[in-house]
Amino acid sequence: MWSLPEVRWAATATVLFAAGGILHLAGAPSWSWWGLYLACYAAGGWEPGLSGLRALRDRTLDVDLLMVVAAIGAAAIGQVFDGALLIVIFATSGALEALATKRTEDAVRGLLDLAPEQATRLGEHGEDRVPAADLAVGETILVRPGERIGADGQVIAGASAVDQAGITGESVPADKAVGDEVFAGTLNGSGVLRVRVTRPAAETVIARIVAMVREATATKAGTQLFIEKVEQRYSVVMVAATVALFAVPLLWGVPLQEALLRAMTFMIVASPCAVVLATMPPLLAAIANAGRHGVLVKSAVAMEQLGSVTQVAFDKTGTLTEGRPHVTGVHVLPGAGLDERRLLALAASAEQGSEHPLGRAVVRAARAAGLPPGQAVAFGSRPGLGVRARVEGRLVEVGSPAHLLDAGDEAAARLVDDLQRGGHTAVVTRVDGTTAGVLALADRMRPGAAEAVARLTTLTGTTPVLLTGDNPRAAHRLAGQAGITDVRAGLLPAGKVAAVRELQADGARVALVGDGVNDAPALAGAHAGIAMGRTGSDLALDTADAVITRDELSAVPAVLALARRARRLVVANLVIAFTFIAVLVAWDLFGDLPLPLGVAGHEGSTVIVGLNGLRLLRGAAWRRAAGASSV
Incomplete structure (x- = not known):
């Protein structure tokens, strides 16, 4: 300063x-x-x-x-x-x-640090560490567990779960396999990926976010x-x-x-x-006054802009929701010979060695229910597919429906389909080779979110809009709980900017409430940007006109x-x-x-x-x- x-x-x-x-x-x-x-x-x-x-x-x-x-x-x-x-x-x-x-x-300069400076390029002579900026379209890079992906590209070998919340806003890491697209700056999970570069460094999604923020800020x-x-x-x-x-x-x-x-x-x-x-x-x-009550408004111009807002748009993950998955239901299949608590305990015991966010959510749910995970032996993990372990002498497998469901598991398949249609992530549990049940997981809405939406509707005369990079099913499920009817899902950062501009073209003065790197261009382009302080990325916090330091959504209608x-x-x-x-x-x-x-x-x-x-x-x-x- x-x-x-x-x-x-x-x-x-x-x-x-x-x-x-x-x-x-x-x-x-x-x-x-x-x-x-x-x-x-x-x-x-x-x-x-x-x-x-x-x-x-x-x-x-x-x-x-x-x-x-x-x-x-x-x-x-x-x-x-x-x-x-x-x-x-x-x-x-x-x-x-x-x-x-x-x-x-x-x-904005710090945002570029999300993309690694170097990447492992695979060539005729093996591995070669090179500057990520020098990667050319068509080259292949190797991404090891825990590394950030060095370029936008397509997976040509391997499978893993990739945390791409900074780009798409998805609360759950996305499973990536051959043929899937990955983005520079996103964090690889526990698998090894080979990625064919599809865009030069200057045209990656993260680089375009930087350009959009600079343009909107100017x-x-x-x-x-x-x-x-x-x-x-x-x-x-x-x-x-x-x-x-x-x-x-x-x-x-x-x-x-x-x-x-x-x-x-x-x-x-x-x-x-x-x-x-x-x-x-x-x-x-x-x-x-707002500062004393947990809202940092950065300037008099920003306060004046907040006072003229006529339409509020919310990001979903980390804004209307807490930003991490929770177990919302435990469904035991007929004939499994287990009850819900026993199924949850077995799944948590198998998952306790997993680093996947879904696995950690299962363990948290079991502990919250008074079911501390038991001892598991012979633990194994297959990136993007699931885990397996022996618990109390029984083989327990927990993972994705695509990996664990057999063609004859019609009841389980119907249950998975119903859960996914409702916007949940379905995790299948098999015990000794038989499908025993399905766990439903979803991000949890923040306390007071529905009330904040109702207050904003009364204050501005318009119902808030939901803009998210998450899938439409999860977006509509959450929007229904919050009282939002206008849902625009599957949006990358440029899509959020376009949605804000569309609302502005209709004469609205838009305040966007968000928290992630992927929200930053829209925060900068909106009439007023409001960031969630505790979960917000550095770029979102610095781009926004106001910051909700206590992450209380009730502060949004109050400050307006x-x-x-x-x-x-x-x-x-x-x-x-x-x-x-x-x-x-x-x-x-x-x-x-x-x-x-x-x-x-x-x-x-x-x-x-x-x-x-x-x-x-x-x-x-x-x-x-x-x-x-x-x-």
């Missing part, structure tokens, strides 16, 4: 301003606090001033230059505190923007606060009016000091200090309701600020506004809008937002 010059200068300006304020209030000699305030001007104002001059060279009047000129004008008539405060506000805003930009860039970087959208016209009018108010009276013979005083008074009362504070305090107070209230306060504050400005400017132009009264009116409006915005700091504001999201 401190490596950024914007952060260092903003911190220096803030310290100098605080020191000057302390001396000012303590009654120290005026030269001491004046010196500190002017040093604050230099530290925080040189960069925006230089930026404004560059913009002026391009015939654009930048609001940064206007703020610096207004600050200098305030100092010229003795109101150096006002000018220093304005400098601090703008320097801090610029530092936060630079910090957010750097974090996103670092996260597009969103142009987003500005509402008040900044009118800055150009306001700047031109204010500067032109100040110059005219100084020059025209001089031409009519008005003394220089009188003309300068009126022009400076106009600059003070017309300067947008109250307008700036009308916008920032409500948004910053909402950010602080709080953001909407902040936007309403911004509008109210702008009305107050512009009313004060209009009255004071009219008085100065058409009457004789005393400078002390003009300063008092200007400062009064600033204090009013500032205090009004800070109301959102109170805990009651969050409770009200949480309540508003549920009615």
Whole structure:
């Protein structure tokens, strides 16, 4: 953070301003606090001033230059505190923007680390370790257990379970065999794979994710606060009016000091200090309040965007769900001679030596049911197929239906088909060569997910959408439990981006809630991105506009309701600020506004809008937002 010059200068300006304020209030000699305030001007104002001059060279009047000129004008008539405060506000805003930009860039660069730097290439002379970037289409690579796959390609030999949640969002590792597609950066399980490269390094799925995130982030970087959208016209009018108010009276013979005083008074009362504070305090107070309740909103722009959301889209795995499989049912086949507890205990005993996520889920379920796994001997594992072991003298096999079901197991086949149609993963258990039962596994929905969906439907007037890379059956099963009817499944990262753009094309302001690397491009491209903090990938956390640090889905409707209230306060504050400005400017132009009264009116409006915005700091504001999201 401190490596950024914007952060260092903003911190220096803030310290100098605080020191000057302390001396000012303590009654120290005026030269001491004046010196500190002017040093604050230099530290925080040189960069925006230089930026404004560059913009002026391009015939654009930048609001940064206007703020610096207004600050200098305030100092010229003795109101150096006002000018220093304005400098601090703008320097801090610029530092936060630079910090957010750097974090996103670092996260995008870190994403490339998912793809290994080297791969094992197979050639005429055996194995050869080469840079993954040098792999050519058609070459063959060897992927050992536990290694990350070095290229997008097709399996030509071997079988294994591959964890590709970062690419597709699937909660369960995908079984890969000859003919299946694999992706660079995904993690191989316990099998050995030979993969024929089908895409060069620059065109892999992971590389395209990087490109999409960069493109979407660059597009969103142009987003500005509402008040900044009118800055150009306001700047031109204010500067032109100040110059005219100084020059025209001089031409009519008005003394220089009188003309300068009126022009400076106009600059003070017309300067947008109250307008700036009308916008920032409500948004910053909402950010602080949300932070205390487990939601990190990264900027005032992000908070404003959250306040205008009209459609919410959810990722499934790790967002609406916990992101890992659980045993949801134990089904014993007729004639097996076992009950459900005995079947689960035998399966868990056989699986206790397995590293597969499904096997670990079976063991967890047995322990949760008070059935600690028994001793297993002669354990064996076949990647992508299952395990076998002797438990209490009986041969127990646990694995995929394709491997363990025989042609005559019609009852078991029907049961497997019914479970898979319901969106479950089916695991077959055989005992002494006979099919004994089937275990049903599925990802578990997060507590409060259905309630959060209902609250969002009430708040936005539209039912949330589910966007997932998982299979349609599992997606529809989960969506039905959560109360979501619009389901778009089987989506790769580009598909999620396309779905978000489709919703936006219909006029929706979309907030995407996700957690994985595969969600990052859509998080960046959405009107507002919200990431789950505990399970979220680094890229998702840095790309999102807000992070739910406690992974409580109830915080999503609450923060959207709080953001909407902040936007309403911004509008109210702008009305107050512009009313004060209009009255004071009219008085100065058409009457004789005393400078002390003009300063008092200007400062009064600033204090009013500032205090009004800070109301959102109170805990009651969050409770009200949480309540508003549920009615």
